[in-house]
Amino acid sequence: MRRFLKLFLFLVYAGIAAATTHYHNFVVQNTEYGKLCTNKTILTVNGQFPGPAIHVTQGDTIVIDVVNRANQNITIHWHGVTQHRYPWSDGPEYITQCPIKPGGSFRQKIVLGDEVGTLWWHAHSDWSRNTVHGPLIIYPNNTKGYPFPKPDAEIPLILGEWWKSDIQAVVSEFKQNGGDPNVSDAFLMNGQPGFLYPCSAQDTYKLSVEYGKRYLIRMVNNVMNNIMFFRIANHTVTVVGSDGAYLKPFTSDYITISPGQTIDFLLEANQPPALYAMAAKAYASAATYDNTTTTALLQYSTAAAIPDLTTLPLPTLPEYNDTASSIGFTGRLRSLASADHPVDVPLNVTRSLLFTLSINTLPCANNSCAGPFGERLLASINNVTFDSPTTAILDAYYKKIHGVYTTDFPDDPPFVYNYTENFVPQLLWTPSNGTKVIVLDYNSTVELVFQGTNAVSGIDHPMHLHGQSFYVVGWGLGNFNATTDPLNYNLVDPPFQNTIAVPVRGWTAIRFRAVNPGVWLLHCHLERHISWGMEMVFITKDGKGPGENLLPPPPDYPKC
Structure with missing residues (x-):
């Protein structure tokens, strides 16, 4: 004792x-x-x-x-x-x-x-x-607290999405017809579409603030298929964190946030006490999208109520196709990289991977599907559309069950072409398929370059890796050049993310150290893309030292 x-x-x-x-x-x-x-x-x-x-x-x-x-x-x-x-x-x-x-x-x-x-x-x-x-x-678990000015209050703000119809019916319909899913009927902030919707006006989310105080807003993007722009009228914010890690603070008058990503920002209540609108809408570089705007309220404690909220001025948001604003915000993210919060960027790469991210099509009988040219829409990584198994890959790996997956996922694209040309020939649209994984040695250092393609249609891909965060060491537009682009990598203070948006017709390079034994999914966090097969799996092998092995399963592990 x-x-x-x-x-x-x-x-x-x-x-x-x-x-x-x-x-x-x-x-x-x-x-x-x-x-x-x-x-x-x-x-x-x-x-x-x-x-x-x-x-x-x-x-x-x-x-x-x-x-x-x-x-x-x-x-x-x-x-x-x-x-x-x-x-x-x-x-x-x-x-x-x-x-x-x-x-x-x-x-x-x-x-x-x-x-x-x-x-x-x-x-x-x-x-x-x-x-x-x-x-x-x-x-934080230390007495020093936050590495930024202490907030007076902290508020979660979750961006979401609403369909009037049952969501599983939406999924079933587009899987059957082979086309795009129906777009949603509204975006949400903390569960409400906002005062632009008469049925939501009474329940519009309201953030109450006091003049002179500071608020830490913890934003999560749970929108299913869109990167989102967000802004508060007449206010700038200071971005201080993302994806469970601190950032070098920077000020901005808008936020760009991918599905799956989190952004922490400080809001100073320093404007004349009044009622201000908060608004969010989609950034959509391609495909159909919900073109509505969701709203919420920022109300100073001494502000008078407004009887007609529809007269409240909305903040100006970037246009739906404003790629420059999307990548301009994300490109400003930098790790704090201080003595108390150091970075550990892998410098000696032992495994180099290049993954193409593509929308694909597959012919349907009598051109009966709802995708382009009557074909079925699919998606792929390195031209492999993932086939979901009926036995969990982790269970199969742990128990050495054969026939569930293969270990031949390609390190590089199976064929090389101009990935970002204006029109990728249709003969390059058709993928292969399989339940394929890559096996990583314990403590290997991995550089993975995501290369967006313009097959069918180019679009941004917010890629999420399970089991480890990663350093985003570089990004750019066009095709990745393995000779010149690494010369411009940021190896000093790159952001430490678990989700990163690969820009439309562009590339993003990440690095991580494979020190987490087990089975880990990598996928696009646009839900329609994972439904079409834009996912793959890493298996990290056990190490040889103590504490470097996969732990056994729990006793109530679900059975198939």
């Missing part, structure tokens, strides 16, 4: 709080939801939309009892959490687990490491994350 007390006091005096285990129940259920423009039954956690926020400290452990009382399968993914040596709780369906069936349950253990700031959790089965999601807020 004395030894434990001495250790505890040492940790306190050292400025490090003792780790805590947090227990929560996530009851997944069908809920009648009548607060938006169309009453319907949606999937929720604990009856909440958006779902409950989880508040923890760096290094804590979270234990979640997920109980499925709904009428469909479910999984829960802890987006951006490393899950060191324990992919059993990572969540993607048929990658690291089989789904939790109706009436079933699964206890997930999530051990946090260096993550700090804002992450989030969401369903990872079909499109269920549309309504099953919530923020994960991780406070």
Whole structure:
């Protein structure tokens, strides 16, 4: 007991709080939801939309009892959490687990490491994350607190999306017809489309502030298929974090945020006390999109109410196709790279990968599909459209079950062409398919260059890697040049992300060290693209030292 007390006091005096285990129940259920423009039954956690926020400290452990009382399968993914040596709780369906069936349950253990700031959790089965999601807020574990001015309050702000029809019906329809899914009917801020929608005017989200105070806004983009622009009328903000890591602060009058990404920013309530509009809309470099604007309110405590909110001036947002504004914001992200928050960019690369990201088509009988030229829309990485297995790849890897996947995913594109030319010949649109993985040696240092292509149509791809964050060391427009482009890499203070938008007709280079044994998904976070097959899997082998091996599965690991 004395030894434990001495250790505890040492940790306190050292400025490090003792780790805590947090227990929560996530009851997944069908809920009648009548607060938006169309009453319907949606999937929720604990009856909440958006779902409950989880508040923890760096290094804590979270234990979640997920109980499925709904009428469909479910999984829960802890987006951006490393899950060191324990992919059993990572969540993607048929990658690291089989789904939790109706009436079933699964206890997930999530051990946090260096993550700090804002992450989030969401369903990872079909499109269920549309309504099953919530923020994960991780406070620093030292007495120094934040590396930026202390906020007077902290507020989660979740961007979302709403379809009047059932979301699974939307998924089923476009999978059957082979075309694009129907666009949503509204974007949301904290569960409401805002005062431009008469049915939402009374419930529009309102952020109440006091003049002279500072607020930390923790933004999550849960929109299914669009990068989003966001702005607050008459205010600038200071960006301080993204994807569970701190950034060098910079000021901006707008935010660009990809699906899956988080952005932390400081808001100074320093304008004349009044009512101001907050607004968000899609950035869409290609394809159909929801062209509506979602709104919320920023209200100073002494401001008078406005009887007609439709007269409130909206902030000016970049145009829907403003690629320069999208990449201009993302290109400003830099790691803090301070003595207290150092970077560890891999310098000696031992495995080099080049992945093309493409929209594809596949011929249909009698040209009967709804894609271009009557064909079926698909998507691929290195021209491989992922085939989802019926046994979880992690289970197959751990138990050495053969026939579930193959280890021949290509390190480079199977054929070389001008990836970003104005019109890629149609004969290059057809992909191969398979359940293919890449096996990485433990402690290998990986450089992965994502190359967007203009097959069918070029578009931005927010790529998300499970199991490890990565340093974004470079990006550019056009085709990646392996000789000249690395000369301009940022190896000093690149941002440390888990999701990064590869620009339309461009490329992005990332680096990471493979020190997390297990099975880890890589995919585009545009939901229609993952449905079309833009995903692949890394398997990182065990190391040879202590603490370098995959831990065993939990006793209630879901069965297929």
